[in-house]
Every structure is written in structure tokens, then in C-alpha cells.
Amino acid sequence: MAWVFLCPNSLTRYLSACGCGKKTVVTMSKEFCKGLLQSEELYKYILETSVYPRQPEALKELRKITCNHPEAVMATAPDAGQLMGMLLNLVNAKKTIEVGVFTGYSLLLTALTIPEDGKVIAIDVDRGSYEEVGLPIINKAGVEHKIDFRESEALPVLDELLSHKANEGGFDFAFVDADKENYWNYHERLMRLIKVGGIVVYDNTLWGGTVAKPETSTSEWRRGGRKAILELNQKLSADQRVQISHAVLGDGITICRRLY
Numbered sequence: 582m583a584w585v586f587l588c589p590n591s592l593t594r595y596l597s598a599c600g601c602g603k604k605t606v607v608t609m610s611k612e613f614c615k616g617l618l619q620s621e622e623l624y625k626y627i628l629e630t631s632v633y634p635r636q637p638e639a640l641k642e643l644r645k646i647t648c649n650h651p652e653a654v655m656a657t658a659p660d661a662g663q664l665m666g667m668l669l670n671l672v673n674a675k676k677t678i679e680v681g682v683f684t685g686y687s688l689l690l691t692a693l694t695i696p697e698d699g700k701v702i703a704i705d706v707d708r709g710s711y712e713e714v715g716l717p718i719i720n721k722a723g724v725e726h727k728i729d730f731r732e733s734e735a736l737p738v739l740d741e742l743l744s745h746k747a748n749e750g751g752f753d754f755a756f757v758d759a760d761k762e763n764y765w766n767y768h769e770r771l772m773r774l775i776k777v778g779g780i781v782v783y784d785n786t787l788w789g790g791t792v793a794k795p796e797t798s799t800s801e802w803r804r805g806g807r808k809a810i811l812e813l814n815q816k817l818s819a820d821q822r823v824q825i826s827h828a829v830l831g832d833g834i835t836i837c838r839r840l841y
């Protein structure tokens with residue numbers, strides 16, 4: 582989940598539909614209007630100078646339609662998506678995993694980036710937004726054949742994949758953008774599914790900047806996610822299996838490269 586500058590309609594409302602199942606409408610604080618940067622203008626500058634001009638048409642269309650969705654703010658931020666595309670290319674990703682699809686911004690980006698015979702296993706507990714919003718655009722872009730969508734809780738799907746020995750180290754890349762409380766559980770499984778040298782990216786690892794603020798100054802509805810992200814960040818920092826980079830893009834992403 583990340584605030585996306587493109588959606589002025591969503592400016593005054595922020596939905597905590599971050600994957601926990603609760604959908605609480607709250608007033609969005611100013612910090613979300615500019616990502617995590619110093620100013621709104623600076624974020625706008627980055628998007629308009631470096632991101633939008635290079636964004637594929639299909640992604641632009643999906644972003645535009647997603648803006649009308651009441652939970653539009655959940656879509657992966659375009660600047661974070663741009664880096665994700667580069668990482669996919671850098672590891673020549675062919676087989677990938679996506680945890681948390683929503684309307685499919687990061688999924689479409691992945692499907693557009695991997696080769697014709699590539700495959701992304703995309704997992705979401707609810708296929709509604711994907712089917713209604715994302716799928717028609719994905720079909721139009723001609724990349725649906727690369728997507729293996731699984732409507733399910735993510736943990737059982739990852740465990741099922743791990744029940745086949747051939748899947749161990751069988752994936753090049755994973756993107757995790759779902760229920761924060763399970764990120765570490767996903768990490769433990771992905772450390773077996775992703776090959777050595779492969780990459781796992783976690784979204785929302787700065788959690789609206791609340792990770793560096795006292796709990797008391799964090800809105801109640803964000804506290805559970807904050808706690809989970811704080812724990813995750815500590816564990817990733819100590820995890821010798823991965824090289825990490827904590828990047829200030831979107832709502833914060835942590836890039837992990839499996840070392841052994």
C-alpha cells in the first residue's frame with residue numbers, strides 16, 4: 582500500500598484496507614501527499630520528470646482506472662514500480678511470485694517486464710478488483726498468459742509450492758505487498774523459493790513514516806501495521822541470508838538479495 586500522488590480524489594480519505602480485512606475510513610494526514618519526501622512538489626517533480634514519461638501506456642491506463650476505486654491508495658507507487666521493473670531486468674527474472682495483487686499495478690508491471698515464456702504466480706485473497714479492473718487491461722496488453730492467479734491466503738500457496746522440491750530456488754523474484762503481520766512468514770518461505778542471487782521486495786517498509794515516530798503519535802488504525810513493520814525491519818537488518826537496501830520510494834520498499 583502506498584499513497585499515490587496521481588489520485589486527487591483520494592486526498593481527503595485514506596482507507597486502511599492494507600490487507601487486514603478491515604476497511605476503516607480515516608482522514609489522511611499531509612504526509613501521504615508527498616510520499617516520504619520533503620515536499621509534495623519534489624515528489625511531483627520526480628514523477629513528472631523520470632517516471633511518467635517512461636511508464637508503459639497499459640500501466641498508465643490501469644493507474645487511471647484504479648483512481649476511481651475507493652481503495653485506490655493501495656496501488657504500488659509508480660516510482661517504486663519503476664525501480665521494481667529495473668530489478669526484474671537486472672536479475673533477468675523469468676519466474677516470479679507476487680503476494681497482494683489488488684487491481685494489478687505491480688502485477689501488470691511484472692508481466693510486461695518478464696519474457697514471453699515467463700510466469701508470475703499472483704496471490705490474493707480476493708480476485709474481485711483484479712478481475713474487474715486489472716484483467717481487461719492485462720488482456721488488452723497481451724500478457725495474461727504469463728499470469729497464474731491464485732485466489733487464496735498467501736501462506737498456504739507458498740507452502741504448497743514448497744511441497745514440491747523442484748520449486749526450491751526455482752524463482753527469480755518476488756514482490757510482497759499484502760498483510761504486514763505475515764511479512765516475516767512470507768520471508769521465511771521466500772528464502773527457500775527464491776534462488777541465490779534472486780530478489781525479494783517488500784512494500785510499505787516505512788509505513789507512512791510512522792516507524793520513526795512514537796506509537797502515541799501514530800493513528801490507532803496504523804499501529805498494528807507499524808508494529809509488524811518495525812519487527813520486520815529489525816529482523817531483515819539482522820538476516821545474514823540477504824543483502825538489503827531500504828529505499829525511500831513510495832511508502833518505503835526494502836530490497837533483499839538472497840546471498841545463500
Ligand SMILES: C[S@@+](CC[C@H](N)C(=O)[O-])C[C@H]1O[C@@H](n2cnc3c(N)ncnc32)[C@H](O)[C@@H]1O
Nearest residue numbers: 582600656657681683686687705706734735759
Ligand atoms: C496493498 S494491496 C496490493 C497492491 C498491489 N501491489 C498493486 O500494485 O496494486 C494488498 C492486497 O493484498 C491482499 N491480501 C491481504 N492479505 C492477504 C493474504 N493473507 N493473502 C493474500 N492476499 C492478501 C488484499 O486483498 C489486497 O488486494
